[in-house]
Structures are given as C-alpha cells and as structure tokens.
Amino acid sequence: IFNTIELLPPDALFGIKQRYNADERKDKVDLGIGAYRDNQGKPWVLPSVKSAELAIHADPNYNHEYLNITGLNALTSGAANIIFGPDSDAIKNERIVSTQSISGTGALHIAAKFLSKFFPERKIYLSDPTWANHQAIFQAQGLVTNTYPYWDNETKSLDLNGFERSIEVAPEGSVFVLHACAHNPTGLDPTKEQWETILERIAYKGHLALFDSAYQGFASGDLNKDAYSIRLGVEKLKRVAPILVCQSFAKNVGMYGERVGCFHIVLPEQDTKEELTTVKKALSSQLSKIIRSEVSNPPAYGAKIVATILNSDELRAQWYKDMITMSSRIMEMRVTLRDRLNELGTPGTWDHIVEQTGMFSFTGLTSEMVARLEKEHSIYMVSSGRASIAGLNKLNVDRVAQSIDEVVRH
Ligand code: PMP
Numbered sequence: 001i002f003n004t005i006e007l008l009p010p011d012a013l014f015g016i017k018q019r020y021n022a023d024e025r026k027d028k029v030d031l032g033i034g035a036y037r038d039n040q041g042k043p044w045v046l047p048s049v050k051s052a053e054l055a056i057h058a059d060p061n062y063n064h065e066y067l068n069i070t071g072l073n074a075l076t077s078g079a080a081n082i083i084f085g086p087d088s089d090a091i092k093n094e095r096i097v098s099t100q101s102i103s104g105t106g107a108l109h110i111a112a113k114f115l116s117k118f119f120p121e122r123k124i125y126l127s128d129p130t131w132a133n134h135q136a137i138f139q140a141q142g143l144v145t146n147t148y149p150y151w152d153n154e155t156k157s158l159d160l161n162g163f164e165r166s167i168e169v170a171p172e173g174s175v176f177v178l179h180a181c182a183h184n185p186t187g188l189d190p191t192k193e194q195w196e197t198i199l200e201r202i203a204y205k206g207h208l209a210l211f212d213s214a215y216q217g218f219a220s221g222d223l224n225k226d227a228y229s230i231r232l233g234v235e236k237l238k239r240v241a242p243i244l245v246c247q248s249f250a251k252n253v254g255m256y257g258e259r260v261g262c263f264h265i266v267l268p269e270q271d272t273k274e275e276l277t278t279v280k281k282a283l284s285s286q287l288s289k290i291i292r293s294e295v296s297n298p299p300a301y302g303a304k305i306v307a308t309i310l311n312s313d314e315l316r317a318q319w320y321k322d323m324i325t326m327s328s329r330i331m332e333m334r335v336t337l338r339d340r341l342n343e344l345g346t347p348g349t350w351d352h353i354v355e356q357t358g359m360f361s362f363t364g365l366t367s368e369m370v371a372r373l374e375k376e377h378s379i380y381m382v383s384s385g386r387a388s389i390a391g392l393n394k395l396n397v398d399r400v401a402q403s404i405d406e407v408v409r410h
Contacts (some may be wrong), residue, residue, distance in 0.1 A: 035390065076262050088231070
C-alpha cells in the first residue's frame with residue numbers, strides 16, 4: 001500500500017550539506033547551513049556552555065527526570081528576562097505566558113498550531129524572501145500564507161514602502177511574522193526609525209506581530225541591541241494586541257542539535273488583575289495541551305545548560321564574551337571578503353556584505369554562479385546566493401574571493 005507514495009526531492013538546505021559531505025575535494029568550503037565555525041572551520045563549543053555542563057554534572061542531585069509539560073521554569077523565566085529586558089514592564093506586571101519549545105522551529109510550530117486552532121482564518125504574512133521553513137511550518141497547519149515586500153534587489157535595501165502598503169491592505173488582525181534581528185536570508189534589518197514605522201502601522205491596523213528571534217546576541221554581540229525590535233513591539237502594542245515571540249537558543253549558545261527554545265505570548269494590558277490571571281491560565285492550559293500531544297514534555301539536557309548560564313552572573317558574563325567572539329569573527333570575515341573582492345576588482349559592488357548583519361550575506365550571486373562555485377570550486381551555498389559567512393575563515397577566504405571573482409567575470 002505504500003508503493004505509490006511519491007518521492008520528494010531532498011530538503012534544499014540539508015541537501016547541500018549531503019553533497020558537501022560526499023565531496024572528496026580537499027579544499028571544499030561549506031557556506032550553506034547557518035552554523036558557526038571557528039577560524040579552523042571547526043564547530044565551537046562555547047566556554048560558557050562547557051562550564052555550565054561541568055556544573056550540571058557536579059550537582060549531586062543530577063538526574064534525567066521528565067520536565068513539566070511547559071518545560072524548565074529556570075529556562076523560560078531566564079529566557080524572558082534576556083529577550084524582554086531586565087526592566088520590562090510586561091515582566092513586572094506578569095503579562096507573559098511562556099513555555100519551552102523544541103528550539104526556534106518548535107516555537108514557530110506551537111505558534112502555528114495555536115493560531116490554526118483559535119484563529120484559522122487569519123492570514124500569515126511572511127517577508128519576501130524569508131527563511132524557507134516559515135512557509136512550510138504555517139502551511140502544514142492549514143494556515144494561509146502571504147508575503148510582504150522586504151528586499152529591494154535593485155538597491156539592496158529595505159522596501160519600506162512596499163512593506164507599509166502590505167500592512168495597510170492586509171485584512172485587520174492578520175499575523176505579521178517579523179525577524180527580530182539578523183534577517184534570514186538577507187542579513188538586512190530595518191533601522192530603529194523603520195521599526196518605529198512598521199510597528200506603529202501594525203498597531204494601528206490591529207494586526208498580530210509574531211517575532212522570530214533566532215539570532216539574539218549572535219548578530220551584534222549585544223543581547224539588548226538585538227532585542228530592540230521586540231521590546232519596541234511590546235511597548236507599541238501594549239494597549240492593542242498580544243505579541244507572539246519564538247526564541248531559539250541554537251545559534252547564540254552554539255547548541256544547534258540540543259533544540260533549546262521558548263515560546264512567549266505577551267498579553268496587552270488588561271482592565272483588572274483577575275482578567276489577566278484568567279486569560280493567562282487559559283492560554284497556559286491550551287499551550288500545554290498542544291505540547292502534551294506532540295512531545296509530551298520538552299527535552300531537558302540542553303534546557304538545563306542554558307538555564308544554568310542564564311541564572312549565573314559569572315556564566316552569563318562568559319557567555320557575553322563568547323557571543324562577541326562569534327559576532328566579531330563573522331564581522332572580520334565580512335570585511336575581509338569585501339576587501340578581497342574589491343582588490344580583485346570583481347565587477348559589482350560588495351559593500352552590502354559588510355552592511356548586512358548576522359550569520360548570512362545575500363551576496364547577489366545568481367543561481368548559475370552558485371552552481372558553478374559548487375561544481376568548479378567546491379564552494380557550497382544556497383542557490384539564492386545566500387552565503388553563511390560563519391563558514392569563512394582566514395584559511396579559505398582568499399580562495400572563496402578568487403572563485404567568486406572567476407564566476408562573476410566568466
Ligand atoms: N527562524 C529563523 C529565521 C532561522 O534562521 C532559524 C534557523 N535557521 C530558525 C528560526 C530556527 O532554528 P532552530 O529550530 O534551529 O532554532
């Protein structure tokens with residue numbers, strides 16, 4: 001009975017990884033998947049993570065018991081503190097319902113399930129372009145997705161007018177998925193002034209803002225700076241509508257495979273304390289029901305590591321240093337690649353590589369150029385021209401620049 005089931009093509013991104021692994025050329029370079037590498041091209045276990053693991057194992061009460069359905073409280077509260085800020089009015093007034101999730105993808109999945117259950121008619125607006133999985137996650141729950149203009153290919157900058165127009169014409173109460181920082185794949189974030197405009201328009205139209213935060217602290221090395229948009233959103237919408245936040249700890253603690261994340265709902269101010277308590281209890285029970293039938297309770301090990309870091313002054317200080325190590329090495333690679341291309345006189349302009357932020361650069365290379373980089377130069381990146389800058393290092397950046405130069409010219 002299963003013989004008629006259709007074979008699907010490999011996942012675009014993980015397919016690149018498979019081809020890269022199978023490639024026997026010695027000097028191959030992986031600029032595909034967004035995972036940090038050190039200057040030798042190796043995965044990096046953050047010193048703060050190593051110390052947290054030692055502390056966990058040294059605890060005489062260490063065990064592998066189940067967590068609660070909504071996860072480890074020390075993680076969800078610590079995570080809320082870093083994303084909403086130590087002085088957050090929403091935290092002080094207990095307007096947030098939080099639950100642990102299977103990294104950022106799991107948080108988005110909970111959001112999608114929640115929306116499809118209670119607001120199935122609401123349209124989901126995604127940036128054009130966006131992380132490939134966004135569309136899949138929302139559509140899998142039967143939600144209708146639309147796009148809003150974001151990247152202006154001509155000017156390699158934000159199409160704010162197009163974005164605003166979409167907010168204007170979207171049916172009231174639509175859901176706008178916003179990349180909190182380090183937009184994937186373009187590496188282009190709105191400026192502070194542009195965020196003001198975007199969030200004011202969203203509030204005015206009574207839409208729901210769903211922030212996807214996968215790169216907090218990884219983008220700039222500063223947790224506060226990278227949470228700017230979310231904190232502004234919480235402020236602007238506090239009398240209007242709830243905000244949904246999907247928080248990943250894959251990149252900023254470098255624990256991609258441990259799947260640590262959180263999902264938060266920030267409620268708008270309520271008339272009475274009783275009203276707030278009632279709605280929070282209802283939401284928490286509904287989120288628990290969603291999680292219980294899917295994963296029963298979230299994974300514990302990674303959650304304990306992140307919670308240990310978040311709740312220790314000493315480890316948090318080390319973690320801040322670790323994030324600066326990662327973000328500054330990426331910045332250095334952006335500058336080096338731009339400079340090498342300029343020195344080679346590669347046709348085109350390359351300043352956008354330095355101006356973009358986070359893990360990726362939307363290089364502007366065409367899919368034909370990307371295919372030639374892979375075939376002729378064993379350099380792997382996404383066909384849209386998105387390159388993971390974390391895959392560059394002092395040993396390979398010159399060869400990457402020369403190869404780009406070659407495919408752009410010929
Ligand atoms: N959102 C965006 C925009 C991302 O780039 C990623 C990671 N590539 C995620 C969410 C989720 O990643 P994870 O599930 O590994 O936390």
